[in-house]
Amino acid sequence: MSPAGQIGPHFSQLLALGVWLGLAYGFLEALEFFVLGLVPGALAWRNGNSAPVFLVAPAFYAACYLLVAVIVALVSRLVPRWRWDIVLAAVLVTLSGYLGASLQGQIFSPLASVILGLGMGAVTIRFMRGRPNLLPKLVRTLPWLVTGTAAVGLVALAAAAARERAAFAALPDSAPRGPNVLLIVLDTQRADHLGFHGYDRPTSPQLDALAAQGTMFENATSSSSWTLPSHASLFTGRPVNEHRAGEFRRPFLGRGFVTLAEAMAEAGYVTAGFSANPFWVGRQTRINRGFVHWEDFYLKPGDALVRTVLGRKIAYELLPKFGEIDIPGRMRVEDINRRFFSWLDGSERRPFFAFLNYLDVHGPYLPPPPHAGTFGGSLSHVGKTIDLGAVTDETQVPPPELLRDWANRYDESILSLDAGIGDLLTELGRRGLEDNTVIVLTADHGESFGEHGMIYHGNGLHRDQVHVPLVIRYSPAVASGVRDSTPVGIHQIPATVMQLAGLSTEDFPTPSLFSSADRETPVLAEVGFRSQVPASWPTSRGWVKSLTTARWHFILHEEGDRELYDLTNDPGESINLAARAEYADTVQDFRTILVRMAPSDFQPRGR
Amino acid sequence: MGLNLLNLGLFYVGPETLLPLTSVLGAIGGLLMIFWRQVSGAFRRVVGLFSRRR
Numbered sequence: 001m002s003p004a005g006q007i008g009p010h011f012s013q014l015l016a017l018g019v020w021l022g023l024a025y026g027f028l029e030a031l032e033f034f035v036l037g038l039v040p041g042a043l044a045w046r047n048g049n050s051a052p053v054f055l056v057a058p059a060f061y062a063a064c065y066l067l068v069a070v071i072v073a074l075v076s077r078l079v080p081r082w083r084w085d086i087v088l089a090a091v092l093v094t095l096s097g098y099l100g101a102s103l104q105g106q107i108f109s110p111l112a113s114v115i116l117g118l119g120m121g122a123v124t125i126r127f128m129r130g131r132p133n134l135l136p137k138l139v140r141t142l143p144w145l146v147t148g149t150a151a152v153g154l155v156a157l158a159a160a161a162a163r164e165r166a167a168f169a170a171l172p173d174s175a176p177r178g179p180n181v182l183l184i185v186l187d188t189q190r191a192d193h194l195g196f197h198g199y200d201r202p203t204s205p206q207l208d209a210l211a212a213q214g215t216m217f218e219n220a221t222s223s224s225s226w227t228l229p230s231h232a233s234l235f236t237g238r239p240v241n242e243h244r245a246g247e248f249r250r251p252f253l254g255r256g257f258v259t260l261a262e263a264m265a266e267a268g269y270v271t272a273g274f275s276a277n278p279f280w281v282g283r284q285t286r287i288n289r290g291f292v293h294w295e296d297f298y299l300k301p302g303d304a305l306v307r308t309v310l311g312r313k314i315a316y317e318l319l320p321k322f323g324e325i326d327i328p329g330r331m332r333v334e335d336i337n338r339r340f341f342s343w344l345d346g347s348e349r350r351p352f353f354a355f356l357n358y359l360d361v362h363g364p365y366l367p368p369p370p371h372a373g374t375f376g377g378s379l380s381h382v383g384k385t386i387d388l389g390a391v392t393d394e395t396q397v398p399p400p401e402l403l404r405d406w407a408n409r410y411d412e413s414i415l416s417l418d419a420g421i422g423d424l425l426t427e428l429g430r431r432g433l434e435d436n437t438v439i440v441l442t443a444d445h446g447e448s449f450g451e452h453g454m455i456y457h458g459n460g461l462h463r464d465q466v467h468v469p470l471v472i473r474y475s476p477a478v479a480s481g482v483r484d485s486t487p488v489g490i491h492q493i494p495a496t497v498m499q500l501a502g503l504s505t506e507d508f509p510t511p512s513l514f515s516s517a518d519r520e521t522p523v524l525a526e527v528g529f530r531s532q533v534p535a536s537w538p539t540s541r542g543w544v545k546s547l548t549t550a551r552w553h554f555i556l557h558e559e560g561d562r563e564l565y566d567l568t569n570d571p572g573e574s575i576n577l578a579a580r581a582e583y584a585d586t587v588q589d590f591r592t593i594l595v596r597m598a599p600s601d602f603q604p605r606g607r
Numbered sequence: 608m609g610l611n612l613l614n615l616g617l618f619y620v621g622p623e624t625l626l627p628l629t630s631v632l633g634a635i636g637g638l639l640m641i642f643w644r645q646v647s648g649a650f651r652r653v654v655g656l657f658s659r660r661r
Contacts, residue, residue: 101633112630112637119640126643 009085009135011073016139017085018069018092019062023145025096026058027152029309032103033057040252040286044105048282049307051160052298055153057308064310065092085135086128094121099309167292168270168348175350176268178501179474180437182428183260183355183493185234186417187227187277188362188457190446191220191467193407193414201375203414206422207469210441214473215482217513221523221548222445223491225465226458227280228253229526230444230490231287231357235259237494237508240526241598245285247528252286258507260494261290264353267503272352274339276331276359278303279388291355293347295339303329320384326366327386333360333420341427353497356424360417361447363389363456367412371419377409389456392532393540403450410447435475438500442490443468452573453536458527460538461546461555462573463565466525472513474500487548488513489523522547522554522590524597529558545598547590554578554590562587 009017033049036042043049069088076084098117101108108116128134191197195204196211197218223233224240232238232245236257240246245253253259261271272293275281281296288294298304305311306328315328331339336356344352364387367377381402397403421441428434448454451464459465468490472478477500495508495515511517525546530539538544542558553573555563564578564587577583639646 106626107629108633109626109630112633115634115637115641117637119637122641122643 009076009083011076013135013139014073014076014084014088015066015069016142017088017135018065018067018072020138020142020145021089021092021096022060022062022065023058023149025065025092025100026061026308027054027149028096029061029100029103030054030057032100033307036104037284040254041250042104043284045251045279045284046306046312047103048278048284048297050283050297051156052153052304053307054156055150056298056304058149058153060305060308060311061096068092083128086125089128090121090125093124094118095310097121103309164293167265171265171270171292172268174268176501176503178267178269178351178503180351180433181264181269181353181497181501182437182439183234183353183497184421184424184439184441185231185355185357186361186441186443186469187281187357187359188445188447189414189417189443189469190464191443191469192464193411194469196471197469201411203375203411204418206418206425207441207471210421210425210439210473211469211471213475213480214439214471215478215480215484217470217472217488218483218485219487219548219550220442220468220470221487221489221525222443222466222468223489223525224458225445225461225525225527227277227444228285228287229528231281233489233491234442234444234493235261235287235290237491237510239491239524239598240528245287248531252284253289254286255289259290260497260508261288261353261355263290263494263498263503263507264501265290265292267501269351269353269501270347271354272340272343272347273355273357274336274343275355275357276336277357277362281357293343295343299331299335299339300329303331305329316386320386323384325364325382325384325386327359327362327364327388330359332368333358333417334423337420337424337427340424344431358417358420360420361410361413363387363447365406365409365413367409367416371412371416372409373412374415375408375411376405377412378405381405389458391456391459391534393534395455395534397450397453397455400450403455406455407449410449438472438474438478438497440493440497441469441471441473442493444490458539459530459533461525461527461544463553463567463571466546466548470513472496472500478514484513485550486519487523487550489525520549522549522552522593522597524594526598545594547594547597552586552590554587554594556591556594562591564590 030053033053037049072084072088094117097120098113101113101116102110193199193203195202195208196216222230224230229240229246232243232253233240236243236259238257243253243257244250265271271291273288273291275296278296281287283294283296297307306315336358340354340356428437445457446465446467447457448464452460452462454460457465492510492513495505495510495512498505498508499512527539527544529542533540538557544555544557546553546555551566551568553565553567562578563576564583565573566577578587
């Protein structure tokens with residue numbers, strides 16, 4: 001009840017109203033995330049979420065709306081006779097309507113979301129005008145709302161934990177006799193910037209040592225030039241044209257093929273994944289199928305912030321103006337290592353299959369100390385945005401000096417990642433896991449620094465974007481110090497892992513990396529059309545497919561353009577031989593093979 | 608050889624094809640909520656006009 005003589009609401013009532021609306025909207029937004037998360041592909045690449053949203057969203061919005069309520073309450077003292085509760089509710093409901101409508105950006109355009117929000121605000125005004133006693137009633141229900149949202153949040157967390165326990169309980173009773181398997185993906189790591197691939201900078205002393213301890217495949221190709229399709233091939237052993245993950249209408253891995261994690265779990269392995277890439281290696285892409293334990297979101301406060309719509313707008317649109325230009329809550333190599341060993345400490349003693357995705361070298365290229373500046377990298381050119389490598393049709397390749405700076409900082413990031421991988425291997429050895437753990441180290445794609453007029457990745461299939469490192473260490477079953485120059489693909493990894501673990505490879509028809517048969521088959525890579533890239537970039541005109549052999553790299557474009565490079569004499573792919581008459585038969589042969597390997601009716605569409 | 612209509616892009620109903628329609632509907636819904644009294648008042652007047660003529 002307002003004090004005598006005061007028509008408007010009491011100060012504390014306004015604060016309570018702010019919290020009430022924040023809790024209510026936070027819960028509704030969490031519910032929206034949950035429902036959309038049930039539909040494959042309904043949540044966009046930055047919209048992945050998990051159970052903690054039911055606690056985080058209500059708490060976050062309650063705090064934000066309380067802040068707005070404090071401001072309104074302070075202003076209300078200047079004009080006490082207004083119905084400030086209506087003003088506050090209209091503002092917050094309008095904001096909520098806009099945020100809720102814009103969560104799934106493919107349902108309502110930004111303008112439609114604004115109009116919907118304003119409409120909800122207008123309805124709120126009319127509703128509250130005729131109900132002067134509504135505010136005290138709402139305030140009285142606040143304790144129940146707090147209790148209810150907290151209870152729902154705790155139930156969501158408990159349900160997630162129960163699901164994991166059930167998945168663990170569903171593993172076969174008898175533990176497998178094979179070795180542990182550690183699959184390490186260095187996201188965005190191009191091969192030729194590593195010491196063991198001949199790079200002239202000392203970017204990777206630890207990885208060089210690892211390569212010397214195992215078998216290193218010098219000519220490994222990723223299945224695509226961006227994360228989701230490559231990881232899907234890495235897990236299913238299938239080319240992109242079969243699993244089709246990453247197509248324009250299909251930003252997820254479908255259920256058509258068995259994943260490596262599923263096969264390992266079925267064999268009794270406890271499976272766990274730790275992803276530093278919340279965009280395309282998060283659960284919204286269904287890439288976690290088969291993993292008993294999976295960590296992707298809410299691992300740092302910055303990531304928790306971007307799991308709400310308002311938080312994401314703050315983190316990506318406001319905070320960069322104040323210098324916060326790194327991926328919010330980016331998991332660095334030491335964070336992934338810590339999470340992995342923490343899980344290992346608490347897991348049952350049975351062989352594990354663990355997948356670690358490291359995002360340290362992905363843009364924005366921001367190497368942490370003490371490695372920042374080692375190769376001359378500088379932040380003097382860095383803008384006031386978070387540069388994730390997103391492009392538009394107006395994106396321009398920066399001038400050479402800036403590209404050099406990007407490459408410098410990329411290399412410094414590799415050095416930082418390398419040190420962390422060294423720590424990981426040291427800790428494995430300290431725990432006595434070195435001898436009975438298969439280590440597979442690779443990357444999902446490379447990165448361009450102006451080569452062929454491109455930057456970032458996912459824009460073409462030249463070697464800078466698809467030539468990746470691939471090392472396997474498991475002594476003595478896998479020979480040490482071997483450099484194998486056979487052209488191989490990362491889609492061969494599932495069969496290889498199953499073979500090394502002594503398990504059937506029938507779910508993965510692509511030959512193992514150690515198979516003696518079929519070592520002459522060209523390696524296929526594919527990438528789809530992208531609607532908003534510069535017109536000069538290959539993917540702007542349609543899909544691109546390529547074949548790599550020991551000597552050749554053949555690239556076919558949807559509109560018919562062809563490229564042929566002699567990798568032996570021209571590893572930088574500077575001279576396209578496709579138009580020369582003496583190579584006409586070679587081009588035709590490759591085209592025939594490509595049509596056979598990637599069916600002609602397949603028309604991959606990119607992001 | 609069978610004609611795959613889905614490959615031709617015909618009859619496809621997906622997010623990118625629905626966005627314009629849902630946005631227009633959403634915007635109309637929002638405008639209706641904002642101007643509900645005016646819209647409902649005009650509606651009543653029109654209905655009243657017709658009922659008087661009878």
